[in-house]
Amino acid sequence: GNKSEDGAAGGGDLSGKIKIDGSSTVFPIMEAVSEEFQAANPDVQAPVGVSGTGGGFEKFVRGELDLANASRPIKDEEKTAAGDKGIEFTEFELAKDGLSVVVSKESDFIDHLTVDELKKMWLEEGKVKTWKDVRPEWPAEKIEFFSPGTDSGTFDYWNEAILEEKPMRRDAQLSEDDNVLVQGVTGSKNAIGFFGYAYYQANKDKLKAVPIDGGNGPVEPNAETIESGEYAPLSRPLFTYVNNKSLKDNEAVYEYTKFALENAGELASSDTIGYVSLPKEKYEEQMKKLDELAGK
Amino acid sequence: MGLINKESVKKRMGSRIAANGLAKFLFILATGFSLLVLGVLIYRILSQGLPYLSFDFITNFASRMPERAGIWAALLGTIWIMAVTAPVSFILGVGTAIYLEEYAKKNAFTKFVQVNISNLAGVPSIVFGLLGLTIFVRLAGLGSSVLAGGLTMSLLILPVIVVASQEAIRTVPREIREASFGMGATKWQTIRRIVFPAALPGILTGTILALSRAVGETAPLLVLGALAYVAFVPENLLSQFTVLPIQLYNWTSRPQEDFHMLAASGIIILLIILLIMNSIAVLIRNKFHKRF
Amino acid sequence: MVVRENFQLQLEEMKQAIVQISKLTEEALELSVDALKNQDLDKALQIIENDNRINVLEDEINDMAILLIAKQAPVASDLRRIIAAIKISSDIERMADFAVNIAKSTIRIGKQELIKPLEELPNMAYHAIKMLTTATKAYIDEDVALAKELADLDDYVDETYGKIIKELLELMTQNPEHLSQISQLLFVCRYIERTADHATNIAESIIFLVKGKRYGLND
Amino acid sequence: MVVRENFQLQLEEMKQAIVQISKLTEEALELSVDALKNQDLDKALQIIENDNRINVLEDEINDMAILLIAKQAPVASDLRRIIAAIKISSDIERMADFAVNIAKSTIRIGKQELIKPLEELPNMAYHAIKMLTTATKAYIDEDVALAKELADLDDYVDETYGKIIKELLELMTQNPEHLSQISQLLFVCRYIERTADHATNIAESIIFLVKGKRYGLND
Amino acid sequence: MSRDKSNQKSIRSMIQEKKSSRSQSAVMEKVVPKIFLICAIISIFTTLGIVFTLLTETFTFFSRVSIVEFITNTRWFPFTSDENADYGILALVMGTLTVTAIAMVVAIPVGLAAAIYLSEYASAKTRKVIKPILEVLAGVPTIVYGFFALTFVTPLLDKIIPGGISIFNALSPGIVVGIMIIPMIASLSEDAMNAVPNSMREGAMALGATRFEVAIKVVLPAALSGVIASFVLGISRAIGETMIVTIAGGSRPTADINVTESIQTMTAYIVQVSQGDTGFGTTIYYSIYAVGMTLFLFTLIMNLLAQFISRKFREEY
Amino acid sequence: MDITINKQMVQKDKKNQEFTPVFNINNLNLWYGQDHALKDIKFDIPEKQVTAIIGPSGCGKSTFIKTLNRMVEMVPIVRMSGEIVYRDKNIFDPKYGVEELRTQVGMVFQKPNPFPKSIYDNVAYGPRIHGIKNKKVLDEVVEKSLRGAAIWDEVKDRLNENAYGLSGGQQQRLCIARCLAIEPDVILMDEPTSALDPISTLKVEELVQELKKDYSIVIVTHNMQQAARISDRTAFFLNGEVVEYTDTSTLFSNPSDKRTEDYITGRFG
Amino acid sequence: MDITINKQMVQKDKKNQEFTPVFNINNLNLWYGQDHALKDIKFDIPEKQVTAIIGPSGCGKSTFIKTLNRMVEMVPIVRMSGEIVYRDKNIFDPKYGVEELRTQVGMVFQKPNPFPKSIYDNVAYGPRIHGIKNKKVLDEVVEKSLRGAAIWDEVKDRLNENAYGLSGGQQQRLCIARCLAIEPDVILMDEPTSALDPISTLKVEELVQELKKDYSIVIVTHNMQQAARISDRTAFFLNGEVVEYTDTSTLFSNPSDKRTEDYITGRFG
């Protein structure tokens, strides 16, 4: 990496171990951060785990981690648990992930979908069986639904933004593995599904992203529309939570977090990761917070 | 004489031979089917994985850039885990087997241990992951270290080794034990100098096959908290680690096609490792086959 | 359950062969005495001719014994039975030879008138033949007591033998013209004595067969 | 590699025992002829006494044979060797008995002057003894050719026997006072003839032992 | 053979002298079995550990969800608000059983046929080559099988089956789990059949039996306990199989059996949750322990069954 | 009993060179790979007699007997040349299937090898594979065969018990019964008593002598005494060759070959 | 060779009732659970002679021989009463360890049971477990023992090869050598030739007769002929009892008990 020179925050004599775990969605970003950070600071060990957001938090609230990656904000139960153990933490947003609603390439009749249509389609008590039930002019073909596991941050966000916390239909195909969803939607003509923007981007040739009309006309998901927030409401933030105590006690953690905030945007939006960077100001703001916490 | 009608026996001969031919065809077909599936699998893996397979692939750490990514950390992690698992499971497994076969009296306790072991052999590996997390990572405070992972794996394959060792010890003929006792050897002398060396090939074969199962295991280590991105090799037993299957699993779940191909390359390496281990087992098995 | 039936059968066959040879020998001896008494030369010649059958039978018994030993590896009483068969058949064959010898003497005496009608000699002979019959019976029944009785019978023969020899020697002095005839009778007397001895030998063999111990009846 | 060494050793021991009994018997026969010739009654008594040793030895050979069969389950030539040993020892023992018989005759003749010096009779006897020696040699070497020669030797004995008997009968008519002595000599002559017959029997046994076939030398 | 007397003395007396060292080994005699006993006890502690790990959390789970519902409800849908959630284990159990059944339908005939071929027809050379190859099949990581099911078998089935098949279904992973188990059944059955003494085959052949008759009427019955044991082990393995069903089976638990539709197995559920975002301390979090416990009980029953069966079918020879 | 019987016995022993052969073997050669295991065997096997094969370990006894029902072909590396004629049929004739041959030529093995089934099923196995299903016929066959093998009385009350509950000797007789059940013409026995104790051995020996009334029997045995006891003719094999083949009495009392003599008298090595 | 030798041979066979015993067994009873396997055994085993034990299967031969070195105690359900005195020491005396007893009383088993080690290591095993480590001493012991077991010439060039490469007969002689290596006083043999071919059997038999010059030997055998051939004294066991125990010649030519006679002549059943 040519990043190593300008990213050399600590000048190379830094050492220590950093414990990072959590969301698999955030993993590619943190992997990239670690890779670059370690290239600059060979004596620092910053491995990244993927226990999932929930698994990450479980460890985090026990004090087993320095950083917990999350694709959703921390829940109340988890906060309480952290409180019980006396763990104090800070949330940092690293990048954004656009949820792409995709259909098979063969479904050329679909030009866009509104948020309401999505809601109607995905709700449990929804009467939607065929495309015709969505819009009368569409064919009466049975729709197949694909969704990330109900246990994923992606789903959580969908739940919030589209379903508004109402139960989702139970005949949707769920999978924790977004590649599996890609396969699913590619493989069936009348399928619809949603997953992270990165998965769409990597499979553009096989899938068709549906423009979403959030009230301001149909918007297609791409780097600009997501970064600008134009693609609404389906872009979600990706976080990392830092243990305040580690930040103070472990110089490496501080340097690492700072490095992450400096580089996350650029790394996340690279081709091999496929997320969207936050606006610059957002990172600077967070960096300040970081310095305060660390007492720098 | 005369209850058997020689004529009808002769007449039936043709159809019986035909039935044999048909059955043989079907049996070959079934065997061929399995081999065909294996062929397809291997073909798919090779066609995907070969392009990325290189020396660098083996010696590089993982990277976000597919062309720079390698499996060094995972490979060494796997070796480290095996370095813990192999001796621990071997010692515990053989010890248990020796106890059960040589020392234990035929009582309820022994029977219970026996049933318990064969039951453990059937417990899904993911459950062992939960166990390892609770006992080694948390209670024992080892963290998600090589040691915790190795111990968990040890417990996972322990029953297999015990059963294989028992089998091996049982095939040591009673006669040669008697020969040893007959010369005034004590029980321990007999076990150490006769029974154990004689059973060793069987034990080793069983152990290697069990280890090769452990090499491919993903679920328990995932639960345990093994890491996915590691850019260093473990330094000691308390180091954090990743292993091959986790690295592969991680790559397969990436959106980009390139990572899927990396995974295929990794699978080739994993298969080669398994192949080597199996070959060693087969070698041992053949070399010491039917010694008694 | 009795096993080795086949072996038992063969032992039985061998026994029957001995009974057979013994019967033939008895007949031969009786005939020979009759021929001597009646100076029946044809009969005498007949005896000599018949002897071959007995010789062959002895050989057969020997062969049977050897085959049985080779094939059956007998031990203990089975073995003693076979060895006894060899010995007994040899004794009996020898007795048959004496019948032939008597017949030959008869022929040598020819039609020449006997110096006196033979009485004691045939009696002694019948006695000896009875000993053979007794021995055969003892053999069939493996009867040790009966076998032992033979020793007593033999004592009688020995006694008579002494008497007859003495008498014949006296007759010699009295009838020098019949020296040849009398010396033939001397020999016959000797043959009969030997016949009885062989019967005693058979008795010894029977005792050995049954008891597994040697027991001298001749001493 | 020769196995069953122990068995071979025991067979050898048995053979030696037969050689031994044969030697003793030769001696006895020689002594008996000497005693007869020289009218040496002490010698004659000695022979009778010594005979017991030979009887015992025959029993021992029999026992050895039976034990060997029981313990070693011999077949083929081994078996024939043992059976032959039984038969040969029995023949030899019988020969030793003839020595005793001759000794007894010697005693019966006593110091009574012999009607004529014995010449032909001892010669015939020596010939018969030589037959035993030859037989023993043939046995030791398992020499079939030598054994077959015995048949010829026996022919000579038979011939001589006829002559001597005739001569003795003539002597009888000439010397009626010596009837008793001559009849004893008649018997002795007969004994010697029988001795030679037994030697021929031994030859037959040897041929059987080696060839496994019966071969009639007496006919 | 002459023996050197002085030397004889020396060995015998040397042995006598070394008698003292025997007291030291007497200590070993006492200590060693105790050490091994401890090894044996570790296996019991493992089970206790599992039960303890599973039970504590399972208790918490059942304090929130009634055990009656757990057993009687036929629907499993935890990812919704707590009041709407369904925790009917039957749906997961049916998924597991469906996959297991399909796997067995594939693995038993094919595995057994391969075993019969290898042990009764193939030459020693062929056997020596094929058996290790099949064992490689058993060693292929299960993720590979998972994607094989999803990207190869499912599309294939979709073409074959009239009316098509869902992208996630029970059939495809069932078949692939079956394929994965074939080598295990083939290998173990072959071992069992190989252990049948050749003398028995010869006995039958000498009566004029064909190889097929020998295999079916003599060898198979004689090896039955081992063969059945391999089936049972295969079933345990199918029940416990995780990755294949997670990838290709979908995650829609249902108690209705339709092999062309998506299902979820117990193991897949555990993976789903432990990979997911479930908050620590939520009911869902505890539910995986309850499911794990159920799975544990299942394998326990299978194992006891296996032991019972192999005892029952053991033909003494 | 008459003397003629004795004569017959001796006579028969002396020369039974003329007999009806069931097997004519001519110039039989057999190789295991490079190993020439049978060399130019010429051999006629008589009908309704017991033919014994003796010889040191590895001389080819088992190999020879197994060629007669082509069981030897189970060894993959076997090659053969020469001719074996069974009752005017060349056994290697492809038209004459090996299954058919084996139905005519039964075999009993060294170690008793009953199937792990009931006693009844063991005996019924042969008839069943040959298509006999009628229960009554099977019952009859089973009883007759067990009687024929002199084991009926010992097992008649436990026909449904597993054959492995029987003693070794009983098992071997059961195997003989199993063989009788298909009514073979010839029975081959490869050291049938070498795994049995002396009493069981005697029983099997008696049985063999009983069986020769109806069957032609070829028996391989390590035990010379046994060959001597029960056979009519004996062949002595050495290094794959037939050194001597003659009637048993002659072979054991007066063998014509020095090597035979050495072997049977234990002078071998 | 002189006649006296013959006499001695017969004599010795006739009465060797007086001997120095190495074992005195008195009122020995043994049960396997409820099964009374040895009943009131009274038995003296002579020094430097071969004592054979014969009897039908299951009569207790092996059980008896195994009590002599207490190997029978490996069966957990065994109970014993009575006395076994080995050279004035009660073998059940707790002060007299069983390992020590077994060092004095070696054993050779039915099936050749070499250890799966090299020939050398097999023979050196005994001395080694008894603490002898000196390589020179071991070399010497190995050679001497192998010579003693008449197998040295056959194996001297392959001492480091695995013992399982030997033939059955060689293996059995190796086992005897292994037993000789600890220089026992008594050697127990439980049917040492029942798994061997006739030639190997003869070799072992010859060896046994050689060994009795230096060792007292007790041999169990199924083969009566063998007992007859090689032993000095023979005991006939029946149903756990000693029916007859006398010198071998007497037992086989003229046994005093009807049951012995019936057994040795094959009239048993």
Ligand SMILES: Nc1ncnc2c1ncn2[C@@H]1O[C@H](COP(=O)(O)OP(=O)(O)OP(=O)(O)O)[C@@H](O)[C@H]1O
């Ligand atoms: N399956 C085989 N493969 C190769 N060689 C064999 C095979 N079976 C036998 N042989 C060889 O053929 C020869 C004859 O063996 P065979 O088994 O016929 O001897 P045998 O006389 O029956 O011996 P034994 O008395 O030990 O049973 C031996 O040299 C043996 O090594």
Ligand SMILES: Nc1ncnc2c1ncn2[C@@H]1O[C@H](COP(=O)(O)OP(=O)(O)OP(=O)(O)O)[C@@H](O)[C@H]1O
């Ligand atoms: N381990 C054991 N447990 C129970 N009973 C036994 C055991 N060993 C032997 N027996 C019984 O003790 C009796 C004597 O057995 P043993 O083995 O001493 O006989 P054997 O004469 O050596 O027979 P074989 O000639 O078959 O070897 C038999 O009834 C047998 O069933």
Ligand SMILES: [Mg+2]
């Ligand atoms: Mg053989």
Ligand SMILES: [Mg+2]
């Ligand atoms: Mg025994």
Ligand SMILES: O=P([O-])([O-])[O-]
């Ligand atoms: O892995 P997640 O980002 O879906 O928690």
